[in-house]
Amino acid sequence: MDKIKAKLQQIKENNLYRQIKYLNKPQDKYTTINNKKVLLMSSNNYLGICNNEEVKKSAIESINKYGLGSGGSRLTTGSYDLHKKLEEKIAKFKGYEDAIIFNTGYMANIGVISAICDEDYYIFSDELNHASIIDGCRLSKGKTIVYKHNDIKDLTNKINEINPKHGIIVTDSVFSMDGDICKLDEIVKIAKKHNLISIVDDAHATGVIGKTGRGSSEYFNIKPDITIGTLSKAIGSEGGFVCANSDIIDYLINKSRSFIFSTALSPAVIGASIKSFEIIENNPYLVKKLKENVEYLCKGLKNIGFDINRETPIIPILIGDEKKAIKISESLLEEGIHIPAIRYPTVKKGEAILRVTLMATHDFCDIDLVINSIKKLI
Template structure:
């Protein structure tokens, strides 16, 4: 029998128990969590667009015109003219021929990998790839080869040792727990030299890196075969997407099960995402402010003794032990700052951390306050 009580006891005794915290204000720099007003330093709403007046108004307008729900899957009754409009905007923003919307970034990764790969494929996957990539690899039944994190030599050695007839290299662009950026140009080179497809998940790169927030293609001035992303982070809405050539997108419409068998996203969130891309197209000041805040926060953390340097808004403070990470997070919450403790199995055992993120809406004064409190608390935690 599945002994739930003992398993829960084990989770709690090892400081791995998780509780859901509830927000009662918009996802902005200041919010209310469980009745407490806090400075939010952990949101994926990097540009603050989910509370942007133009984005909210676009969602309201869509509800007035189309109603709330979509009413069906995309291949039956659920496709609206707004879906087509957003897909064209995404493709143009990413510099691809075509795009396809999924309900979440998770479903995009699962659907794309399992549709393209089968038992004949070798999938070369970074060891720190997101869970959605890992699950997509498993569902595909392809032969998964995990290479060391962001280690181009290890990837190339493993590709050459196998010399597959069919294969794909899959990686995050900006890694969700460490915030570092994959070496996309070298991955593309290895893919081309060995006749492998390349696929990059831009979930934490879209709206974040590159002069205009267009992601790794702009940051590195290069392109991969398949780009996956999300609308629920910097874009401030909900959903996922995949970009590529027209043949790949047409194939996925007919084969990606997570696309085919899901009710379509509602017109409201689709129109909100359209408005977000319009904001980015017309003004990159939010992207510039985000990137400035990243630099300012990293510099401040280095000044108080943390060896931190990041070009993305994901800035982890490695604590190590799970109990210390939880204590650090709780003390910050008492000071009015919310940064959750990230623990196993999200990260490796002994690598518990505070996963801090910064938004374009934070001021330098906000960041100074956070740095001050972290510096005070770390003296008690004894890192």
Template sequence: MFSGLAEQLRVREQQGLRRIRQIVDSPQASHVTVGGRDYLAFSSNDYLGLANHPALIQAVCEGAQRYGVGAGASHLVNGHSAAHHQFEEAAAAFTGFPQALLFSTGYMANTGVVTALAGRDDAVFADKLNHASLNDAAMLSRAKFVRYPHLNLVVLEKRLAATQARRKLIISDAVFSMEGDIAPIPQLIALCERYDAMLLLDDAHGFGVLGRQGRGSLHLPPAPAVHSPRVVYMATLGKAAGVFGAFVAAQPDVIETLIQSARSYIYTTATPPSLSHALLTSLQLIGQDEWRRELLAQHIVQLKQGLQALPWKLLPSDTPIQPLLIGASVDAMRVSQVLRERGILVPAIRPPTVPQGTARLRISLSAAHQPQDIARLIDALHELATPS
């Protein structure tokens, strides 16, 4: 058995697919310390620069003083703190839904929603570039798993029209984590109305960044789509919100169904209450600090303009996720490694996370970056692309 595992690992190494953890010695920021060396980092989902914000640090300390460290039990036994409940109410109000439910992670939230809302006699329809957690959730549900080409709503509609499933659930990223593009949310909701389906929208990379006051992808112009009762909205809290966890917002009957049936909610210890206490402050910062989103928008324009002449092309994205398409996994790893040697961290994303032949650098921009940081990355990439 062990020789077989070793051979698999050797092959993975040869194909440039081996993943290696790096130990970060500093707080998350635009500049981090890894292994005793300082780096300029474009590798974090801390889009608003809140992960090390003094107000959140203070709020965590206050929460620990008030609620202790651990929750001690699952939400349905004795672990549902007043801090958890206050955050759920605040998250629902912030996103415009009647109710919200706190989960430990986005992965657990997606698993809980899909398996609670779909089963053997049902069908789940999924964009082919959805996050792995949505795909895994669909397979765990034992519903018929129907995938459609990325953003191809013509094919999705044909498959909706052909199904005889009892219940239909469309699942989609709002902002696709490795592409940076945005799902056509109003059109997805229209299909739900036409074919009596529900929509689970994973807004892990849109919450805090997109929409009015950072309220998420459902609040993008021309008109908010949040009012459809068919939408089940999931947002994570360890990216733009700067803390940890996730929540699901939906109609009361959906939330109550999750409380009663979502196994990833029922059978796990609740998150530390101090984190929910800090998240109340995070919501305030997200709503009031419009300058952070304005600065992000400036960074995106600067990067796009600066990389236009490269042989590698940025994929179409107006979000802080800016994927630079390289092609072969070994080439993407080489570029990432050379940048690292120059003190710049940009992760190489390879199969199976992305399709074969589409390995890329995933450049993540943050409001914590400065224009000179963006310029340094642009200059380094141009030097790498220029034949010596």
């Protein structure tokens, strides 16, 4: 107990202490946090779908038809025909033969990597990959080799050095804190050349990049062996998914522990997610508006001295010092704008950022307000 207290104190002294903020309203462009109305510039609800009326109606209809809980894991009693319908929808949306749903994107990443990579596998992993990929590597029996962020030369050198018989290359497509995009075309080619399995995490790419929001495969016009994703961001729901050929999916159904040993998602979430995909397919202006907002914010930030070029709605403003980042974030909140300070261990020590995220529901006036407030405070 004393050790826990001491560690907590250390976290506080290092300006790394975190507290939960409670929202009182849905995550539209305005919400309330701790009962204060704020302009929300920090949600991963990129297309503004999570409070959509049709999506909510679909969740309610699914509850009325199937009940709330799924009552079992996917391999016992937890799979409804609705789960299958969503899996077929995701496979088609992403252009793959097959797909399965996990309960979260986190569980999908740990479940896939640990199921595939046994003792004779090498895992080549980008240094800025999401924590769930890192944890998947730790859970697996494979040997993890971390390559420098987005550095194809370093990746190639490391593969050549080892010349592995079995292995995977795994990367975020859109990096969750930096908002930059991996070099998927080169990665897939290298993987093919060395007979490695290519795995991409499309958590922040699905509904976001590619002309119609289908993610990294559409953006690069190339398909990795496995695309993992989450329903919790642009899809506005929750759950994770894996797209691959039917042999890989069949293997995961049989071997992936986070798929097998957890109660399946509620029909409410599944029904809502199906509707979300339909909305993205039928309303291409959402993806287009999000892109316009990204361009507008990057241009505005450039005008005030921040040279940040991004094609994704994740815009990191580097502050560095943790205390300073917290102070700016708190001042923004006082002005009614929510932009969190992201600190270690989510980013490196001394490299705290303000992580701005855009939604398709923001307009240029909202973005102007943010730019002016940042200019004033930094």
